[in-house]
Amino acid sequence: MTYELIDAANPSQGASATDYDQDANPEHPHLALASEVEIDGQTVTVVEVGQNAFRDSDITSVTVPGSVVSVGPYAFAYNADLASVDLSEGLELIGTGAFRGGALVEVDLPSSLSRINPQAFFDNALTDIVIPSLVDTLTIGVFGRNALTHLDVPAHVTKIRERAFAENDLTLVSLPETLAEMGEGVFTGNPVLGTVVFFGPEPALVNQGTTTPGDGNPIAIDTETNPTIRFPWRHREDQATSGGFTTPQWWGFDSLPVATVTFLTWDSHIHATRFVPLDQAGAAAPWGTVPAWNMPADPIRDGHEFTFWHDLGSVWSPGDPVVGDLILSGNWVDLTWVQSIILTATPEEVTVDEAVTLSAEGFNSNGDSLGDITDEIAFDVPGDSTIVLDGTQVTFAEAGTYTITGRHAVTERPVSLEIEVRPASTNLPEDEDDDATVPDNEQATDVHNEATPTEDAEHQTLPATGTEIAPWTAAVGVLALVLGSLLVIASRRKRQVQALKP
Incomplete structure (x- = not known):
């Protein structure tokens, strides 16, 4: 490999890798760039890969060290078998067509990368791509002619230029709310692309990376690419401050407004979000719904039981009409609350x-x-x-x-x-001695003694029947016997007195 000083008068600016002789490299076709080299007796850092340095050199893999800040235009282009690229943290710029015409199926782009120039990865076999957070612009044809099937453009991307994702196998594309500009035919040549979802307002159409308004179609300029455009209901034409999406078509593609249903937990955090196509015709406006099968799982809260979702106090159930963006809050039963x-x-x-x-x-x-x-x-x-x-x-x-x-x-x-x-219970006075009220008569005394209830009177039984009688019943019976005996004695005495009369 040939390395040259970027500035011969100032070696501190580092060196650039500029050329390659495969016959002089025993590790060919695997290539590993040095991070430091000695030039004119001085050790200098390799900070750059020069333009066309390894173009069409039959390499199959390359390792770029962390000392390299930029990869120049077409530096590794047209290496048809280049299937592995290791880009280290520290890399900031990938030049135009740097890896064009390779065999890359995947590539890990370092988080330090802030700029990817046009067609840098054009004509490879990439099936997925993660765009680093410092990259805000996807340039012309940067990932064109690959094998991407799904694309979820991150929120830090604000501009997508012409044909950036042309000629792929895309089926679904999601574009962020932050997207402000689109070039012409961004998704041209994706015949199986079914849906392009916009999460924000209609982006401006500009061509060739300038601010000049474009007159081409931002989605595709071929007739084979025909996706449905889904856009936020709140950004339809009659609600946008300028421009806006149109329905039933936008730029010649079927368009469908989508409402956002947001489910909030008790602390106002987002539990789930559902995007509801307003695909049902209504008298006043189109509407859609969240079916039961698409409802989020019930949220969980310590000491509480989730009961239902509501819209400002009105209970909301799966299947209820949605005619615009909707925020639903959870209703809870406090299991520790005294009812x-x-x-x-x-x-x-x-x-x-x-x-x-x-x-x-x-x-x-x-x-x-x-x-x-x-x-x-x-x-x-x-x-x-x-x-x-x-x-x-x-x-x-x-x-x-x-x-x-x-x-x-x-x-x-x-x-x-x-x-x-x-009332408090009162004790009755004790009964007087029975002897004081009963005549001193042997027969009466016998009757009285025989009938007086005892302490275990509750267990007395009637002699003839064996039936138990209660204590008070026994007492009444004794009193009746005593009175009866006294009457008998009195009657006998009366007869005796009458018999003695002359």
């Missing part, structure tokens, strides 16, 4: 001066229990002096029906509970 409260008292039955404990259980909108939330309830101070409230303990000085009220501290939901207070 209802049950207030209870323990014990359930209470008497005067007996303490009752209040407790609250919360439930969410699904009816799921949130557990005890008593500490979140602020109970109202009783206005009744007969009620004493101490925390969650309540006592009542008088019998009656009382209502305890309060409010949930977070949701302000009111709570109330009605409590029935019974």
